[in-house]
Amino acid sequence: MADTAVTKALLIIEKCADAKKLRQIAANARERGQISVAHAADLRLYEVLPSEKPGTLEHDVWKSIHALEDTLTKERGTTTRLGRTRPKIARVGELETIKDLIMRKEPSEGFFKLLERQMPELTFEAVALRHPNQFEAAVVEAAEERLRAAGISL
Structure with a gap:
């Protein structure tokens, strides 16, 4: 082209x-x-793809979910859904799900998969940094540290 x-x-x-x-x-x-x-x-x-209002935390979360599911579906040749993340969001909501994943000692599998596919801006850590007023300071700091440790600066 x-x-x-x-x-x-x-x-x-x-x-x-x-x-x-x-x-x-x-x-x-x-x-x-x-x-x-x-x-x-x-x-x-x-x-x-997300039905949520653009610019909201919820929209950014679903944008990340769609990105990871779509790339995994293409790679595997079969429809792939995030079988733990989706149900957790249904139970506790997007905010709590992200907070829990960021505050874990080890990064989630999705974090590494998005980095490997050159989409660091779609990690939940990056989502939290775009919406810092919705999270406690400890969550924002943990997100910053995880991205920094992975060599990512957004």
Whole structure:
């Protein structure tokens, strides 16, 4: 794809709010070896999938969940859902789920999987840092430390 075609594709992706179209753009880009375009389409897809209001903690949490589930589904070739995270959110809500995962001694499996897939901004730690007023200071500090320890600066 020529640079102008890539630029045009990125502009289309930026404005697109149709999940089906974004999936198709990503698939076409992968077929053509345009990984950066596919990645941009995927990230935009994760932005539009959550039904929660954009900019909210809940939206960011579901954006992260959709991202991890989608990448695992593509890699494994079978639908993958976060079988512990989703039920926990149903029981205690997004805020408590994130807090509990961040305050664990060891990072969650999802944390490492998102880092491996070059999506550190979608970790629950990064989500907490975007919404620090909703968490206790200890949770924000733990999120900062975990990201710092992983060599991530957001």
